[in-house]
Amino acid sequence: MAAVTVLEAVRQTLDEALASDDRVFIIGEDVEAGGVFRVTDGLKAKYPERLIDSPLAESSIIGISIGAAHYGMRPVAEIQFADFIHSGFDQLCSEASRWSYRTNGDAYLPMVVRTPWGGGVHGGQHHSQSIEAYYTHMPGLKVVAPAFPADYASLLKASIADLNPVLFLEHKRTYRLMRQELNGAPAETRLGHARVTRQGSDLTIIAYGLMLHESLAAAEELANEGIDCLVVDLLTLLPLDQETILESAKATGKVLIVHEDTLTGGLGGEISALIAEHAFEYLDAPIRRLAAPDIPAMPYHHAMESFFMPDRTKIAAAARELAAY
Amino acid sequence: MAAVTVLEAVRQTLDEALASDDRVFIIGEDVEAGGVFRVTDGLKAKYPERLIDSPLAESSIIGISIGAAHYGMRPVAEIQFADFIHSGFDQLCSEASRWSYRTNGDAYLPMVVRTPWGGGVHGGQHHSQSIEAYYTHMPGLKVVAPAFPADYASLLKASIADLNPVLFLEHKRTYRLMRQELNGAPAETRLGHARVTRQGSDLTIIAYGLMLHESLAAAEELANEGIDCLVVDLLTLLPLDQETILESAKATGKVLIVHEDTLTGGLGGEISALIAEHAFEYLDAPIRRLAAPDIPAMPYHHAMESFFMPDRTKIAAAARELAAY
Amino acid sequence: MTTAKTRRTRSRQTIEDYLLSEHELEEMYYFMLLARRLNERMLALNRQGRAPFVIAGAGQEAAQVGAAMALKRGTDYLAPYYRDLGMNLVLGMSAREAMLNLLGKRDDPSSHGRQMPSHWGNTERRIVTGSSVVATQLLHAAGIALAAKLQNDPLVVLTCCGEGSTSKGDFHEALNFAAIHKLPVIFYVQNNGYAISESTVKEMPVPNVADRARGYAMQSAMVDGMDCIAVYQTVRPAVDQARRGGGPYLIEAKCYRLWGHSSDDDDSRYRPKAELEEWIKKDPLTLFRGRVEKDGIFPKEDLDEIEHRVEEEVREAVQWALMQPDPGPEDALGFVYKEAE
Amino acid sequence: MTTAKTRRTRSRQTIEDYLLSEHELEEMYYFMLLARRLNERMLALNRQGRAPFVIAGAGQEAAQVGAAMALKRGTDYLAPYYRDLGMNLVLGMSAREAMLNLLGKRDDPSSHGRQMPSHWGNTERRIVTGSSVVATQLLHAAGIALAAKLQNDPLVVLTCCGEGSTSKGDFHEALNFAAIHKLPVIFYVQNNGYAISESTVKEMPVPNVADRARGYAMQSAMVDGMDCIAVYQTVRPAVDQARRGGGPYLIEAKCYRLWGHSSDDDDSRYRPKAELEEWIKKDPLTLFRGRVEKDGIFPKEDLDEIEHRVEEEVREAVQWALMQPDPGPEDALGFVYKEAE
Numbered sequence A, B: 001m002a003a004v005t006v007l008e009a010v011r012q013t014l015d016e017a018l019a020s021d022d023r024v025f026i027i028g029e030d031v032e033a034g035g036v037f038r039v040t041d042g043l044k045a046k047y048p049e050r051l052i053d054s055p056l057a058e059s060s061i062i063g064i065s066i067g068a069a070h071y072g073m074r075p076v077a078e079i080q081f082a083d084f085i086h087s088g089f090d091q092l093c094s095e096a097s098r099w100s101y102r103t104n105g106d107a108y109l110p111m112v113v114r115t116p117w118g119g120g121v122h123g124g125q126h127h128s129q130s131i132e133a134y135y136t137h138m139p140g141l142k143v144v145a146p147a148f149p150a151d152y153a154s155l156l157k158a159s160i161a162d163l164n165p166v167l168f169l170e171h172k173r174t175y176r177l178m179r180q181e182l183n184g185a186p187a188e189t190r191l192g193h194a195r196v197t198r199q200g201s202d203l204t205i206i207a208y209g210l211m212l213h214e215s216l217a218a219a220e221e222l223a224n225e226g227i228d229c230l231v232v233d234l235l236t237l238l239p240l241d242q243e244t245i246l247e248s249a250k251a252t253g254k255v256l257i258v259h260e261d262t263l264t265g266g267l268g269g270e271i272s273a274l275i276a277e278h279a280f281e282y283l284d285a286p287i288r289r290l291a292a293p294d295i296p297a298m299p300y301h302h303a304m305e306s307f308f309m310p311d312r313t314k315i316a317a318a319a320r321e322l323a324a325y
Numbered sequence C, D: 001m002t003t004a005k006t007r008r009t010r011s012r013q014t015i016e017d018y019l020l021s022e023h024e025l026e027e028m029y030y031f032m033l034l035a036r037r038l039n040e041r042m043l044a045l046n047r048q049g050r051a052p053f054v055i056a057g058a059g060q061e062a063a064q065v066g067a068a069m070a071l072k073r074g075t076d077y078l079a080p081y082y083r084d085l086g087m088n089l090v091l092g093m094s095a096r097e098a099m100l101n102l103l104g105k106r107d108d109p110s111s112h113g114r115q116m117p118s119h120w121g122n123t124e125r126r127i128v129t130g131s132s133v134v135a136t137q138l139l140h141a142a143g144i145a146l147a148a149k150l151q152n153d154p155l156v157v158l159t160c161c162g163e164g165s166t167s168k169g170d171f172h173e174a175l176n177f178a179a180i181h182k183l184p185v186i187f188y189v190q191n192n193g194y195a196i197s198e199s200t201v202k203e204m205p206v207p208n209v210a211d212r213a214r215g216y217a218m219q220s221a222m223v224d225g226m227d228c229i230a231v232y233q234t235v236r237p238a239v240d241q242a243r244r245g246g247g248p249y250l251i252e253a254k255c256y257r258l259w260g261h262s263s264d265d266d267d268s269r270y271r272p273k274a275e276l277e278e279w280i281k282k283d284p285l286t287l288f289r290g291r292v293e294k295d296g297i298f299p300k301e302d303l304d305e306i307e308h309r310v311e312e313e314v315r316e317a318v319q320w321a322l323m324q325p326d327p328g329p330e331d332a333l334g335f336v337y338k339e340a341e
């Protein structure tokens, strides 16, 4: 089996899911033609009934998927860009995330909403957003954001198998970033579990998505300077793997949380708070957060875009400071 | 001038705004008849053109207000319950919060969205919600959540005068909770400023809305036990008054953050993270958060409702533990 | 209908110009009456301080019972809205369960006290759980219909809302999708003239909700929602046609809310008394009783007997329900996520 | 139209069966041509790697210029969508500014490089800032119209979107509100046959966008969007009527997207070549030139002269814009909140 990109891993996983379970179908804008990122390329020809182009209406894409999942199907909805999920917020928050809870488990929704997120692609304000902070505040929903091809494949499979609504976040910049052998490569098969991607003793970096790759690159650079970083790949953002987060924080006593989303109200706050409350005695330094500045969304021009996005250089700088504390 | 309830303070402030500026108008569901909480009672008769019943469509209430504010009006929109603002999320997130930023200040939106929030009224899952965590992650928006009648009046006035979109949160349970003389009572007139409502040396409690009242009650109780609590009323939730938060944390070295919203991803995480990063050296204990459990929303039955909501007893218990740390 | 056996059983033969049998007509009256009496007791309990909140269907019983009876019970899905007590009864909810739901009791099958009353749901009966957010269910209904179409499962989905809710974006997105894909959904709008205090002129630019169907080239119908028999005769053919692949339908039942919006509402603030009185004359129960009595389908005594049976059933249900266990505080936890068995 | 003075000025007298003067006809051609040539250069710059993203209006120039010319410049508002370069030019945007916007330059008046190209906004010209999220602007337009009505300000708001965007809930909520309140808004839908890869049959159950007006009892019209004169003659009366208090209008301009959806799109994946070729024959520029030439409004030389003038203007604008300063990193900050002066 050849090494695949994230894009290919997602496509293969969708193909396998469609092949093995006729309750699985894909619905979204332009999915029949392959979608704007070509993720669903070729699937319409193989599964003509089960690739469904929706009208341009996100609330309906999610609401229709809710109904179909309630019936017993396994819808995999695609929101063309994470930035356009906002008009489906109500269907996700008021309906999907509460379905099982409000019926005491009598009804439930085995559905997945896939969407490309993140910046660094000249996408400007509405093709670059990080949306995880809004959805990790929705008990009943699960939120997944992998970084490596093998994890994309195994966690998408797990998401489709899960009986609960899962928001599956695909970072655009990871689509073609690297290749991995799907068998052989470490792959997390359970939702709710983070991974220590790199062992280290001086400080802990917690990240996900594209920032996980940037963090690993920074860790390499710092290793040459004798700073030894432990790097955690969160993988699932809701529910959070508190155990791995706390153990990794305790292991080094210094924590740097990195995300591409803006700082205030971002997921980093929750992670920091968990550590400040449950690993306080182990801390040797303030808990640092490296995130985008508090502006509405990523600007278009590349100069401002790179100013907005954290990267290996900014991560290394923050880590150095923290190590020196 | 007689002492007024929060409800009366809000109504008076709206009345004064309508009287003093003909660009001010009120739009929302049932506002002409006074609204479901009777906040706008009597205003239709005084300002027939400027109280506008909207169709039952929240995205339009916000989108229409955006257009009117762009033109130069001063819309004060009412969302009947905070729980129903979700279908307006897109208009607030993608449009209102970015208007000034994306035009470099060429265009801007002097508009207010008022909405009753919070539980403890047998409102169940959809008439009890805390929504602040979603909206405090929207740079460009301002979010206000007072507790006392005088602050409701002064901050609503400031919100209407502000050139930016303001989400003005009115906790249902505070509507008739108490009376206050509007002149004389301490009133914060600036957005973005918190207040130390009670001085104390043993530990700091940070809260807002109904929980601020519960925290003050707990502080009284604890005072009798010789535990001296400093209580901060955040008042504005975005932008946060970091200085007051950090100074109050440093002053006691022990912090308890209280909110009615669910724990994970709640605003408490952000506040804790600020302290863990910028007041670390001053901390004598883990930063505690007291919040609702991570379930989708407040259950209806009173037994489960009171289990869900933090209150003076739970706050006092958490504070005792923290003081003893 | 426990005591039914003790009485002479009604013929199941369809009666000319009713398109319903004696048996069905009795059911019709029984369910309408049961819904009304339950609502009356619920409001009484609220006034006694024993039920924090009541939202009722008084005045809409004909619109609800007539439409629900057009469905195949156990096969077709219902995505109801908060006034649809009558529909839930037709689809199998008992008076006892209705009271458990009102009181938010531990064993309330809809939500075990987690949601406000009248937020029904029951997978076995194919009643779709709903929130308080209006119009979202229209999309869920379309989604179920899409699934059924994909699986060649010959079922129909009936979903309900009030006329005010047709202003929501989700109404548009649901009708648009259902029409494009020719799905077996009946969008059933109970137009009771008001959205809380707002009369229809503030809600819609068109005189009838049914007019909204034109923007989707969707079939539509209007019916006197106070006349249960007319409702059945209108909805039934639409359901049958949808089952045969004829596509969606928008049906508007013109009715009236005889009570306030909810137990918290004072409708005298916004509703002319005269208007109310006009509609009270068209009360669906009086209307139905009058017709079947006049046509001599049932002798008066039989109708009285049904009344007594219902009174008894309601009385018993209330007594029983009040004694049932409440949820404990910790029952607030659990089922946030569904675990695989 | 800098060099215009150097040439014999066109009569401003309205020509029979054009309802436009020579002067206006020249403007019309000029703006259509300027939009097309600018888009062509933009795409060229994209292919040269000097502009990351282009989304163009090629094929929709007639629909845009004809409609914008029906507005009172400086008085009426435009809430455009991302293809509306032609409209922006009519309302005063210069070729230079168009290029600053494409390149995200510091001095781009629309967003100073903060938004992707073609997200226009300019309060002085009454062009309303928009996001990438489709259909949200329809509500902003209705809101401006409501404000104008409250202030007795006799202006009209024209707002645009594509036919695919009419599936959004906001489309419904905007038309519903505008119709209820009889607001001076023109909902102008440029139906170019596709929403990216999706043809109209996947987007709507009705053959025409204009049919959607029926659900709101709203006046509507359809027009050949490739014929700029016909567009003007359709939109102008609707604008005048709205200004006089006649209420909103839904106008559908039938046109075609001659290029891919954007510089990132390969339309050969989903569009039959033959279809494209059919439409290329109806290119609005050829159509217009053919008519005015045939009718002898302008001699060929004059039209050629306009072409040269436009070529020159575009060439100069590109050269100039490329030299303009880029935003600095820190320019990402600021104006998150508007401060009172």
Ligand SMILES: Cc1ncc(C[n+]2csc(CCOP(=O)(O)OP(=O)(O)O)c2C)c(N)n1
Pocket: B029, B056, B058, B080, B084, C083, C132, C133, C134, C161, C162, C163, C164, C165, C166, C192, C194, C195, C196, C257, C261
């Ligand atoms: C999205 C949303 N907004 C507001 C409300 C509050 N609310 C509850 S019922 C109602 C009126 C509904 O009117 P209609 O659809 O005509 O149904 P009716 O109650 O008249 O049967 C409103 C505004 C809600 N439940 N959901």
Ligand SMILES: Cc1ncc(C[n+]2csc(CCOP(=O)(O)OP(=O)(O)O)c2C)c(N)n1
Pocket: A029, A056, A058, A080, A084, D083, D132, D133, D134, D161, D162, D163, D164, D165, D166, D192, D194, D195, D196, D257, D261
């Ligand atoms: C809410 C939303 N969803 C998805 C997109 C991505 N998108 C951009 S343009 C487009 C198609 C729009 O089609 P149409 O409305 O017909 O306008 P056209 O591009 O054809 O002129 C889509 C799906 C978006 N911009 N906004």
Ligand SMILES: [Mg+2]
Pocket: C162, C163, C164, C190, C191, C192, C193, C194, C195, C196
């Ligand atoms: Mg109604």
Ligand SMILES: [Mg+2]
Pocket: D162, D163, D164, D190, D191, D192, D193, D194, D195, D196
């Ligand atoms: Mg189109």
